């Protein structure tokens with residue numbers, strides 16, 4: 447019997463706000479433990495939360511970017527549970543009236559367009575962090591109360607690869623919109639995976655397994671690559687899957703049981719009496735929409751159409767929006783835009799990696815880059831010389847014009863001067879010259895190389911070839 451996997455993801459993303467969700471504490475990673483905490487986010491008695499307006503705006507913006515409906519009425523609920531890193535003993539979240547409803551993420555899977563529907567994206571708060579030392583545990587509440595967007599997908603995902611691509615697409619959209627930096631290293635994106643299997647073609651869902659707190663997309667993929675065959679194996683051997691929560695052990699590469707349905711929490715949700723529902727005005731909504739950006743997939747298609755870029759190049763740019771911005775700037779006024787893409791993807795990226803710097807540290811503008819490519823295009827300098835100029839631009843920030851003039855790098859296209867170089871090369875190398883006359887085409891390249899060497903790379907190779915042929919055969 448054949449089986450299929452049914453997967454839904456709950457993705458938690460920290461919003462890019464200056465302060466926390468209910469207080470003025472800085473939303474800052476890596477600070478001294480408990481240095482970004484106050485009576486509000488520590489849940490001390492007598493305090494009142496005040497909603498962070500920017501978090502509300504980013505949530506609505508995320509909703510629009512994910513094709514959701516942004517609710518005209520949303521409210522706050524308390525999810526009660528005791529855990530040391532949860533100082534209030536409840537988490538403020540949205541149960542029945544979330545900020546955004548419905549929607550979908552469009553992305554590509556193996557080159558084909560596909561989509562995953564979004565059930566809802568609601569706003570809640572993050573909890574603190576526990577640290578376990580040799581003989582004691584520590585709690586850091588700097589993260590407690592940081593605004594967290596929970597994006598719940600429909601169970602539309604049917605493979606580990608699809609889950610992986612969906613998460614990457616989601617991350618890119620949120621990064622593009624400035625909703626979150628989605629920095630995985632800082633734990634800004636975490637994911638709960640719901641996965642079940644069922645006989646292919648059956649509509650009844652199998653028992654659901656939840657894998658909690660995944661903090662890398664490749665981890666999600668590996669966990670599913672393990673978990674799906676595990677469940678199928680159990681069923682094929684006549685066993686049954688019991689609904690439970692499992693933990694992914696990345697080192698061992700297996701999932702293991704954490705708790706079964708019987709241990710499930712009763713969260714005793716109640717509406718938060720301290721917070722008013724959010725009922726945005728039309729003006730507020732219109733203002734949020736001003737933050738809408740071109741989505742990554744749309745940008746990829748546009749880059750391919752507008753600049754005639756191959757899919758691979760467009761994919762590289764879309765994965766790094768700053769690089770794509772740079773490309774679009776540098777392409778202005780340049781005829782051969784593919785050449786600009788090549789320079790950026792190959793030469794520039796290699797230089798950045800080699801020097802451990804980023805695009806933001808570049809000493810020259812995209813306009814200087816267009817100038818450089820323009821020089822090659824017009825024949826002012828050769829591709830090889832352009833390399834030299836580029837290296838100089840990278841280290842000094844000087845403009846191409848300046849470098850070319852200073853170093854006398856302008857390509858030699860003066861036929862008289864080139865002829866002299868060619869004649870010298872022929873005289874100095876009678877063997878290859880004779881070979882060429884006897885029909886050995888490759889000998890011409892040797893002579894060409896000699897001329898290039900003698901001219902310190904400045905000779906126009908096209909002209910040199912033509913001239914050599916003319917002299918040798920004429």
Ligand SMILES: [Zn+2]
Nearest residue numbers: 469471484487
């Ligand atoms: Zn605080």
